Amino acid sequence: MNNNRTAWTMLAPAIGMVGLFIVFPFLMSVYFSFTDQRLLANANVPTEFIGLRNYQRLYEDGVFQNSFFRTATFAILVVPLQCAMGLAAAMLINSKLPMRNAFRTIYFLPTVMSMVVVSVIWASLYQTEGFFNSTLSFLSLGTIPHVDWLANEYIAMPALVLLSAWQGFPFQMIIYLAGLQGINKETYEAAQIEGATRWQEFWHVTMPGLRNTHILVGMTTTIFAMKLFTQVQLLTQGGPSDVTDTMVRVIYMTGFKRGEVGKAAAASVIFFLLVLAISYIQRKLVKEERAIQ
Amino acid sequence: MKTRSESLLLNIVAITVAVFVLAPLFLMFATSLKSDEQQILRDFGNANAFWVSPWNMSLDNFRHVLNNTTFPVLRYMRNSGIVVVSIVVIGIFVNSLAAFALARMNFKGRNLAVLFVITLIIVPTESVAVPLLLMMAKIGWVDSFKAQIVPFIAHPFSIFLFYQFFAAIPKDLDEAAYVEGASRWRIYWSIIMPLSLPTIATVAILQSLEYWNAYLWPLMVTRGSDVRPVSLALAQFFGTPPPIWGEVMAFSVLMSLPILIIYLAFQRFFIQSAIGSGIKG
Numbered sequence: 001m002n003n004n005r006t007a008w009t010m011l012a013p014a015i016g017m018v019g020l021f022i023v024f025p026f027l028m029s030v031y032f033s034f035t036d037q038r039l040l041a042n043a044n045v046p047t048e049f050i051g052l053r054n055y056q057r058l059y060e061d062g063v064f065q066n067s068f069f070r071t072a073t074f075a076i077l078v079v080p081l082q083c084a085m086g087l088a089a090a091m092l093i094n095s096k097l098p099m100r101n102a103f104r105t106i107y108f109l110p111t112v113m114s115m116v117v118v119s120v121i122w123a124s125l126y127q128t129e130g131f132f133n134s135t136l137s138f139l140s141l142g143t144i145p146h147v148d149w150l151a152n153e154y155i156a157m158p159a160l161v162l163l164s165a166w167q168g169f170p171f172q173m174i175i176y177l178a179g180l181q182g183i184n185k186e187t188y189e190a191a192q193i194e195g196a197t198r199w200q201e202f203w204h205v206t207m208p209g210l211r212n213t214h215i216l217v218g219m220t221t222t223i224f225a226m227k228l229f230t231q232v233q234l235l236t237q238g239g240p241s242d243v244t245d246t247m248v249r250v251i252y253m254t255g256f257k258r259g260e261v262g263k264a265a266a267a268s269v270i271f272f273l274l275v276l277a278i279s280y281i282q283r284k285l286v287k288e289e290r291a292i293q
Numbered sequence: 294m295k296t297r298s299e300s301l302l303l304n305i306v307a308i309t310v311a312v313f314v315l316a317p318l319f320l321m322f323a324t325s326l327k328s329d330e331q332q333i334l335r336d337f338g339n340a341n342a343f344w345v346s347p348w349n350m351s352l353d354n355f356r357h358v359l360n361n362t363t364f365p366v367l368r369y370m371r372n373s374g375i376v377v378v379s380i381v382v383i384g385i386f387v388n389s390l391a392a393f394a395l396a397r398m399n400f401k402g403r404n405l406a407v408l409f410v411i412t413l414i415i416v417p418t419e420s421v422a423v424p425l426l427l428m429m430a431k432i433g434w435v436d437s438f439k440a441q442i443v444p445f446i447a448h449p450f451s452i453f454l455f456y457q458f459f460a461a462i463p464k465d466l467d468e469a470a471y472v473e474g475a476s477r478w479r480i481y482w483s484i485i486m487p488l489s490l491p492t493i494a495t496v497a498i499l500q501s502l503e504y505w506n507a508y509l510w511p512l513m514v515t516r517g518s519d520v521r522p523v524s525l526a527l528a529q530f531f532g533t534p535p536p537i538w539g540e541v542m543a544f545s546v547l548m549s550l551p552i553l554i555i556y557l558a559f560q561r562f563f564i565q566s567a568i569g570s571g572i573k574g
Contacts, residue, residue, distance in 0.1 A: 007403070011395070015409075017444075018410070026420070106311050106315060117549055121321050124324070124337055131338065131342050166314075256426065261427060268419070276415060
């Protein structure tokens with residue numbers, strides 16, 4: 001049997017392309033991060049090895065540090081919100097609600113919308129004379145002054161969080177829905193016989209039953225959150241006062257706009273290690289759970 | 294155990310969530326159908342933002358956007374279409390073929406190859422974008438369809454999805470065919486692939502959404518309207534001051550319609566694909 005040859009022939013296109021377009025650029029990233037490589041090579045100034053200087057510069061560079069904290073802030077705000085919205089919507093659809101399927105179809109809509117379109121729509125809601133401001137001033141009988149949602153240092157980030165959660169929560173909803181359907185029905189029946197209230201049922205049956213789903217959803221959402229770029233680039237360009245500058249945006253600005261490939265590569269490597277760390281934690285947590293059972 | 298007040302509350306909450314989800318979409322459609330820009334700006338400040346009365350509907354914005362030669366929307370949509378269809382169609386063959394070998398054949402180095410593919414799932418495009426751009430510049434692919442298509446055909450996560458599905462199909466099926474003299478290629482094509490339509494749909498949907506909405510990579514690798522995708526064009530159109538809201542929303546509607554129609558027609562598969570993508574990470 002020439003199993004070996006057939007198998008490798010079948011694998012060749014995929015492995016070849018993955019090697020060329022993922023592994024090779026990744027290794028280049030690591031390599032460049034130790035050099036002063038530029039995007040547009042200058043024949044008079046050869047690229048040189050500079051050791052850990054790029055990393056040192058990033059470490060001392062307020063811009064990169066800032067982007068790390070801003071990205072983390074975004075993740076800390078958006079992950080719980082988006083997961084809670086996802087879980088709530090999943091529980092609604094999993095209940096005995098009439099027309100559940102119609103609601104599911106509607107709830108899923110934001111996720112099929114492009115983030116660029118979503119940003120455009122929310123930009124109109126966030127206008128100074130827009131819906132949010134007029135609603136606020138109506139509810140407060142005109143006592144709350146107009147807020148400049150995307151230009152206010154304290155509000156720009158939460159504003160981005162809200163539109164991101166709106167666009168993203170259906171994904172968490174679907175995963176939670178699968179998780180909820182995996183919880184043993186008898187556990188609920190037992191809880192009801194013992195006279196548990198809905199509240200107790202939620203905390204003592206639903207939440208523990210979703211443990212692995214929580215880990216999965218939490219970690220995937222965190223990784224998504226770390227890649228924040230499109231909304232920022234469209235709505236705030238990192239401003240005001242850099243409060244919405246993110247790691248991916250710094251990689252883009254450093255490597256593409258300023259052509260400092262070496263420094264951008266170092267930032268890419270750090271970004272990759274962070275993503276890796278999160279997925280490592282997730283695997284650890286899931287494994288522990290399996291070990292306990 | 295269910296009381297009437299509880300089910301009433303449930304309904305109210307469900308409808309509130311539906312309003313929260315639908316309002317921004319209504320705003321997009323309503324605004325795109327209003328021809329008076331001043332009226333649009335006034336409406337943004339109240340509930341009229343989400344509604345257009347049937348008597349005032351106008352297709353002027355769509356007419357302007359479709360006739361705009363600086364931002365040829367149909368051309369951009371065609372560009373996105375070319376990129377997405379190429380990636381999805383070629384990708385399905387390349388990735389499923391690799392997964393077939395990994396899941397249903399015994400060969401030297403198999404475990405290592407599986408580990409290799411699964412490990413690569415975690416590498417975010419964002420972290421290889423800059424060196425990839427340099428590579429594209431070296432081989433002269435900047436500002437081309439190739440640069441938007443070729444690097445994304447082989448997709449570790451799609452291979453993994455196919456792998457999972459293929460591994461669960463009973464082995465006797467292709468062993469029997471193999472004994473009868475069918476080649477591995479024939480088994481892949483005539484037995485396994487026809488069984489895998491749901492997974493093919495999942496992979497196709499995930500990939501289509503990802504590349505129809507792609508933003509960072511095309512921003513770096515494309516320049517003019519010849520090959521730029523529609524998401525980027527909308528971002529540029531929106532970013533050219535002052536924004537004409539009616540036209541920006543008409544552009545958004547045009548860009549969203551194909552996806553919305555496909556979603557409504559195949560929503561079961563979309564939801565399945567969301568579950569599929571949940572195992573990522």
